[in-house]
Amino acid sequence: MLRHAPAGYNAQTIQWRSVMGELVFLCPRTAREIETGINTDRGSIARTRRRTIYLDCPHCQETHSFKVSQGWIDNYARSVPALAETA
Numbered sequence: 001m002l003r004h005a006p007a008g009y010n011a012q013t014i015q016w017r018s019v020m021g022e023l024v025f026l027c028p029r030t031a032r033e034i035e036t037g038i039n040t041d042r043g044s045i046a047r048t049r050r051r052t053i054y055l056d057c058p059h060c061q062e063t064h065s066f067k068v069s070q071g072w073i074d075n076y077a078r079s080v081p082a083l084a085e086t087a
């Protein structure tokens with residue numbers, strides 16, 4: 001029986017599933033999340049993990065380069081519904 005994760009749920013405690021979510025990186029200067037607007041899933045990240053992405057950072061106004069493998073999927077605290085099993 002699955003329940004919705006409470007707000008602030010730690011991503012590391014969630015089992016990885018093939019859930020779509022937004023690819024997010026961490027600004028190395030401000031340690032804040034940079035949203036990419038790219039919807040992806042873990043499988044896509046695995047396939048493109050060595051690709052480099054350049055982002056204009058909204059926090060420090062610099063352009064950062066990230067490997068895809070440095071990002072993560074932001075789907076745990078947003079409105080994306082989990083694969084809840086309704087009995």
Ligand SMILES: [Zn+2]
Pocket residue numbers: 027028029030057058059060061062064
């Ligand atoms: Zn930045």
